[in-house]
Amino acid sequence: MSTPEFPVDTIAALATAVAPGEGSVAIVRLSGPKAEAIARQLFQAPGDQVWDSHRVLYGHVVDPLRGERMDEALLLLMRAPRSFTREDVVEFHCHGGLQVVRQVLELVLSAGARRAAAGEFSQRAFLNGRLDLTRAEAICELITARSRRAAQLAIAGLDGGIQRRITALRHRLLDQLAELEARVDFEDDLPPLEVPAVVAELEAVRQALQELVQEAAQGQRLREGxxxxxxxxxxxxxxxxxxxxxxxxxxxxxxxxxxxxxxxxxxxxxxxxxxxxxxxxxxxxxxxxxxxxxxxxxxxxxxxxDxxxxxxxxxxxxxxxxxxxxxxxxxxxxxxxxxxxxxxxxxxxxxxxxxxxxxxxxxxxxxxxxxxxxxxxxxxCGVLPVEGMAVALNQRQRDLAAAAAASLAASLAAAQGALPWDFWTIDLRAAISSLGEITGEEVTDAVLDRVFSRFCIGK
Ligand SMILES: Nc1nc2c(ncn2[C@@H]2O[C@H](COP(=O)(O)OP(=O)(O)OP(=O)(O)O)[C@@H](O)[C@H]2O)c(=O)[nH]1
Ligand SMILES: [Mg+2]
Incomplete structure (x- = not known):
């Protein structure tokens, strides 16, 4: 595996919502290189149970210092890369009382894990190439969905509906950029550029983006109510x-x-x-x-x-x-x-x-x-029929799609003004970059922090 660009410590958090006295199971989740070692230190599995990946162990969470049993639990080990974060992941499935899971989490932290920040598991999944940014955002939307239809939209995003559509549009633009750049560098060696075809393609992509932006407004209503x-x-x-x-x-x-x-x-x-x-x-x-x-x-x-x-x-x-x-x-x-x-x-x-x-x-x-x-x-209110709406961009994605459409409009204007090709390519590149930011292919740390900090802890 390639070396990650961020420090890999082991993070831990409560992965399920816990209210006092509610829920029969709560999950403490760890991810990182020390996850399995910490688990082996704290979990006693009786008999000849084997610590295999993707296999459930039965046993007790034990405080190693005092030898005291904290909870009867199930343990699930998922070794890298076959896990949500593509790191070693361990889940303790504990009894759902507030007190018990807190104690288990404290034990895990004192054994060398660090408390995860909001969205940090998903951020690792993204950084390790397990999810693109639109899928990570869809997880957040699924968790916070207030209705069946909002959840359906989130699932569509999680299945990659947004990523596929945006990536396809971005590739169409990259194709056109290649045509133009080739003419900038090697005009004399190549057949003349078919300007109307390029213009038609840029316009088609611009319109597709415009439609996505319009549908996003409806999606927003479904999400927020x-x-x-x-x-x-x-x-x-x-x-x-x-x-x-x-x-x-x-x-x-x-x-x-x-x-x-x-x-x-x-x-x-x-x-x-x-x-x-x-x-x-x-x-x-x-x-x-x-x-x-x-x-x-x-x-x-x-x-x-409204x-x-x-x-x-x-x-x-x-x-x-x-x-x-x-x-x-x-x-x-x-x-x-x-x-x-x-x-x-x-x-x-x-x-x-x-x-x-x-x-x-x-x-x-x-x-x-x-x-x-x-x-x-x-x-x-324009929220029926929703069945026809396959995906809906969120606010961040929508702003970027709108910016990309505007850049394309500027590029088309340069074409109409018969300006040199490098004038078209400036705006075309800006459009490509905006689309790359939607899926996370071109994205800054500041954007990532903003996206992932909106998540709940433990996700
Ligand atoms: N027969 C009948 N009575 C109704 C119906 N809807 C409301 N009422 C009655 O009309 C009266 C007023 O109902 P409310 O719901 O308090 O009316 P409101 O518009 O909230 O009134 P305000 O709060 O004073 O503005 C009550 O006695 C209701 O039982 C209806 O569909 N049929
Ligand atoms: Mg009233």
């Missing part, structure tokens, strides 16, 4: 809707208009998409000081949410006040107008002039129309 405000006049059933969607009696509901006085947020996952739903105070003119403060907050939520559910009471019909609220939704913000209390409508609503802009009819009381409401909301 949308903030959706439920707004409307008092008593239209906003709190009832929040309770229904969150399947809990989260908000106070009464028949008195002006019940909700403050914003109430609840996190939920609708159809695989994470959302923060915000219940707001009903908006109306009032002289009550407390209510007015609440209404100010409702207006702020209305103005700053999407708005505007609720109105079907039995009262669409009023001028509802119309006024609708006008306050900032342009471009996804809005869904929802008529509530559909269960109380005996007959179809009386025709109104102008006709109400109702888009979905529901009953927060009976649940009628709930599925349609969720579908329409997600559709309006």
């Amino acid at each position: 949308l903030r959706v405000a439920i707004v409307g006049r008092p008593n239209v059933g906003k709190s009832s809707l929040l309770n229904r969607l969150s399947r809990r009696e989260r908000a106070i509901v009464t028949d008195l208009p002006g019940t909700t006085r403050d914003l109430l947020e609840t996190e939920l996952v609708l159809d695989g998409v994470p959302l923060t739903l915000i219940d707001t105070a009903g908006i109306r003119p009032t002289t009550d000081r407390v209510e007015r403060l609440g209404i100010d907050r409702s207006r702020q939520a209305l103005a700053s949410a 999407a708005v559910l505007l609720l109105y009471d079907l039995t009262a019909g669409w009023t001028a006040a509802d119309q006024e609220l609708r006008a306050q939704v900032p342009p471009g913000v996804p809005l869904l107008v929802v008529g509530n209390k559909g269960d109380q409508l005996q007959a179809p609503p009386l025709p109104q002039a102008p006709p109400p802009p109702q888009e979905v009819r529901i009953s927060a009381l009976t649940g009628e129309g709930e599925t349609e409401l969720v579908q329409r909301l997600l559709q309006r």
Whole structure:
């Protein structure tokens, strides 16, 4: 194996999340040249069990100084390079109590391991060529995924979906760069450059990058979740809707208009998409000081949410006040107008002039129309259908892809201006370098530190 460019000590951390009294198993993980020696020092495996790679040993973690058994555990040894970090890795599978695993970790540290920094296992996996940067980032995203769909996207990244697409585009650019550079150096010996073909290829790559950048916005919403405000006049059933969607009696509901006085947020996952739903105070003119403060907050939520559910009471019909609220939704913000209390409508609503802009009819009381409401909301927010989206760049990758697209645009401008070839190649090289930074082929230590410090410890 080639000599690593970083000091190889042995690192250790708790690899599983531990809460007091929760979880039956917790894993202490070590990676580095001393991992096996430390394990042999601390672990007693009875009988004739063999210390083979990729084989589970049963035994006890023992404090070698006091001879005291700390835990009954399983031990898994994975010798280099067949491990996550491509170093020797040992995992102690301990009982999940907070106290026990802490003691085991302390033992491991006093036997010569160093406490791992956040993301350090993944960083080693990257530095040893086990993962490219996009896969390492996908691990972090998978761990922190708040919903099924966010997890699906992370898995796609982990499978190398991002790396393959970016690398393919980068190679296409490298091919064009080779053509151009050859002309810079050996123009007289080569057939003339087919300029339109080069231009077409650069433009095609630029467009592909542009599409990835656009899809990334949708991926971001899936990862981070949308903030959706439920707004409307008092008593239209906003709190009832929040309770229904969150399947809990989260908000106070009464028949008195002006019940909700403050914003109430609840996190939920609708159809695989994470959302923060915000219940707001009903908006109306009032002289009550407390209510007015609440209404100010409702207006702020209305103005700053990623999407708005505007609720109105079907039995009262669409009023001028509802119309006024609708006008306050900032342009471009996804809005869904929802008529509530559909269960109380005996007959179809009386025709109104102008006709109400109702888009979905529901009953927060009976649940009628709930599925349609969720579908329409997600559709309006542009997060359906997600199945068509194979990969989604994260913010860092997206910024770099956008920078690469801009460099290509500059390169194309140089081509159109019929500037000498070396003018094209400057920007083309910049684009190639940005793409290399996405996958980690061209990357600085500062970038690496930033990427890996976002990880949890033990990963
Ligand atoms: N029949 C019927 N009643 C409903 C429905 N949704 C809400 N209500 C009733 O309407 C009243 C007001 O409901 P809330 O959910 O408190 O309304 P709100 O919009 O949060 O009201 P404020 O907090 O005052 O702005 C309560 O008596 C609810 O039981 C519905 O779909 N059908
Ligand atoms: Mg309310």
